[in-house]
Amino acid sequence: MIASRNGAFSTISRSSPSKPIRISPSSPTVGKNADWFHITVRIRVLRQFVQGLENQDEQTGQDLLETLRRIKWHLWHVDVYRARHEIADLQFDAEGLETG
Secondary structure, three states, rough: OOEOOOOEEEEOOOOOOOOOOOEOOOOOOOOOOHHHHHHHHHHHHHHHHHHHHOOOOOHHHHHHHHHHHHHHHHHOOOOHHHHHHHHHHHHHHHHHOOOO
């Protein structure tokens, strides 16, 4: 669990290896702790994907890398609220990418 600036706690977890990491408000019954190693590994994998994307579209790749950097920074500094917004922005931007 991680504390936000207002003292509330949030949990960063995933329900199975195939599902994405989820950040949700915590309750006294939630027993999972944030596993920073796995979060960092997922961010590293995303960063490697985006670095490959830079070969196709340099500006988009750089923008997504900057968003990943901000997500990691917000999580490291326990600003879960901003991290959630950055993750939503990253998801929106990634959904708009052309594949093919």
